[in-house]
Amino acid sequence: MFHFVDQILELDPGHHSLGVKHVTTGDAFVRATGGGGSVLLSCIIGEALGQLGAWNVMAANDFAMRPVAGVVGRVAITGEAKVGDTVLLDTTIDSVTDDAVFYHAAASVDGETVLKLEDTLGPMLPIEQFNDPDELRNRFARIFTPDAPAELPLSGGEAVSPFDASFDEVLSFEPGKEASVVRTLSGDETFLADHFPRKPVLPLSLLLESLLQLGQNLLDDGDTLYVPRGARKVKMNRFVEPGSSLVAKVHVVGRDRENALLRFLCEIDGARVCVGQAEYSAKPGERP
């Protein structure tokens, strides 16, 4: 499953929507924390916010066009959503044109913001290329239940393999400086079934999560732990389809005792696929 809006609570077409995402056991997109618990991958919270925005604009245009990932001006990671938490998703559409939607969004848990998206742009493309519009209409009807009480979190579902954020091959790795790695999309990845049924492509959210984790490993000096604080100017130039080998190059631009900044560039056969910057905060003495 690669649908992350469990319920839409409010929807003002073309303007604003509120929704929820329950973080449940058995979710493929959680990671273990040092304390023995599990939290939802930060980039999946961002994905959920983007999907809420997509539901809004798709409903507004009667499922003729859908947005896909394009540009995220800023992702700010300010907290975590643990298993058992309910994440409130709040997406505001700044403008919609024939070819793009622009929005910003925030996710919170118990009133505390855990992630924000700013200056986000999604190109609008014909929905028929990606999904069966009727299937989306039906799903929308199931989750757009503003008058119903919030659904209880699902738990104990079928066991799913956790998402593997690692890369397949390391071309170079110089700690504290740069890394160059490869990931090939095999086509068997479970998330491709939903993203998208008619055009399986690597979600930007999962690519970004992989890059943030790669950057964290690159910054690891055995002493200070650098944790992802967010990303800036992330841009997806083209789709990553099954069979494609993505080469990701990450290099450390700056680093001090409190912060680190990395730049990344992903290419397929020399063509730019994704660029951006990753930001980290230092947590001296803390180890995973």
Next chain:
Amino acid sequence: MSKEENLNTDTIYPKVREIIADVLAFDESEIERDGSLVDDYSAESIDFLDLVYQLEREFKIKIPRGMIEEEARRGVSDGEFEEHGRLTDKGLERLREYLSEVPEDRFTPKMPVNLIPTLFTPETFCKIVVRQMEGVEPVASD
């Protein structure tokens, strides 16, 4: 800035250059006013969407999609402007006149219409911004 007195491409260029550099991930010093956004700075369709949005937001204007080509075509029929997806001589002349800021040698006879965006320069967007801020329709001259 006084809109009436100081609004011209020179006064807005620094901000337009800053936005272009930011969108295309170049240093401002690397941006040439007559550089080709596509050929020199690798701009792609997503970059143009981003650029137009950033300009709209910064200058509080609306830039209709496809505006450049639409205005270049004004006053000539589709058949006069292009033939089998390529510019006619008249189409090329119109485009050269409309995109007067673009160096002459970048216009090639019978160039494919879908390559028109390769001509766009930072100055092209300065002109669009000024035109939209002034709210003045360009004068079509045959």
